[in-house]
Amino acid sequence: MTAVFTGAFDSGQPLLSVRNAGHRYGDRFGCRDVSFDLWPGEVLAVVGESGSGKSTLLGMLAQRLGTDEGSIRYRIDDQLIDLSDLSEREVRRLWRSEWGFVHQNPADGLRMHVSGGGNVGEPLMAAGWRHYGEIRTRAEEWLKRVEIPVDRIDDTPATFSGGMRQRLQIARNLVVSPKLVFMDEPTSGLDVSVQARLLDLLRGLVADLGLSVIIVTHDLAVARLISHRTLVMKDGAVIESDLTDRVLDDPHAEYTQLLVSSILQG
Numbered sequence: 001m002t003a004v005f006t007g008a009f010d011s012g013q014p015l016l017s018v019r020n021a022g023h024r025y026g027d028r029f030g031c032r033d034v035s036f037d038l039w040p041g042e043v044l045a046v047v048g049e050s051g052s053g054k055s056t057l058l059g060m061l062a063q064r065l066g067t068d069e070g071s072i073r074y075r076i077d078d079q080l081i082d083l084s085d086l087s088e089r090e091v092r093r094l095w096r097s098e099w100g101f102v103h104q105n106p107a108d109g110l111r112m113h114v115s116g117g118g119n120v121g122e123p124l125m126a127a128g129w130r131h132y133g134e135i136r137t138r139a140e141e142w143l144k145r146v147e148i149p150v151d152r153i154d155d156t157p158a159t160f161s162g163g164m165r166q167r168l169q170i171a172r173n174l175v176v177s178p179k180l181v182f183m184d185e186p187t188s189g190l191d192v193s194v195q196a197r198l199l200d201l202l203r204g205l206v207a208d209l210g211l212s213v214i215i216v217t218h219d220l221a222v223a224r225l226i227s228h229r230t231l232v233m234k235d236g237a238v239i240e241s242d243l244t245d246r247v248l249d250d251p252h253a254e255y256t257q258l259l260v261s262s263i264l265q266g
């Protein structure tokens, strides 16, 4: 079953607007001529085989890689602002209050020697929360929400299972109610049964919080389950993009047909 988009098209403007954007490594483009709009509450999957440019695109959107051509605009106070016009300080503010990034490897997004509760509480402190009791209460709520037993609150993620670590990383990202969350293969390091449970949880949270998400995955089943729309990449370019059901049930590009049929045969 695909996620059903009930998002806020009536909000007038997209949250993110990307036009002809590209990033170059030396004299070669890692991704090029990418254009799309992302709406509030919408989940966009970026799929394609290894080397197709998914990570480059995500890195560029998340301002970790430069935008060498085209533009990436983000809605701030009802205006679409070109992200390349923002200062580093303004981009840091977005990370503190409006953006999240869920890494494939939870260790890249967690502080492994800080307690589980501390990992969830830190972003709240960075956002200005000062009252210890309130921070702890909110951390407990989020541990429950991501199905981590609250009696593990003082344990470090180094003592958690892979699935628990990934759920903790999700809680750390979502506790400050971001608007836009980037996800880089968030389920791919996990066992299949753990993946299914995590995806289910993620899908529920994303819908409840009305998050906009850009999720990179090589797994079309993940795209099917969680995303409203899918971009298919090949050789750094977007070769097909549409509602996820349409792309997966009736792929137009020959490359997408191959991707889909290789999954069906696999």
Ligand SMILES: Nc1ncnc2c1ncn2[C@@H]1O[C@H](COP(=O)(O)OP(=O)(O)OP(=O)(O)O)[C@@H](O)[C@H]1O
Binding pocket: 025, 029, 030, 031, 048, 049, 050, 051, 052, 053, 054, 055, 056, 057, 218, 236
């Ligand atoms: N740091 C880099 N320096 C030079 N070229 C790079 C660098 N990172 C990626 N590339 C090239 O950019 C292109 C896109 O790579 P990218 O990592 O974005 O693909 P991907 O779809 O994310 O692959 P994977 O699924 O394996 O992570 C590839 O040709 C790759 O070799």
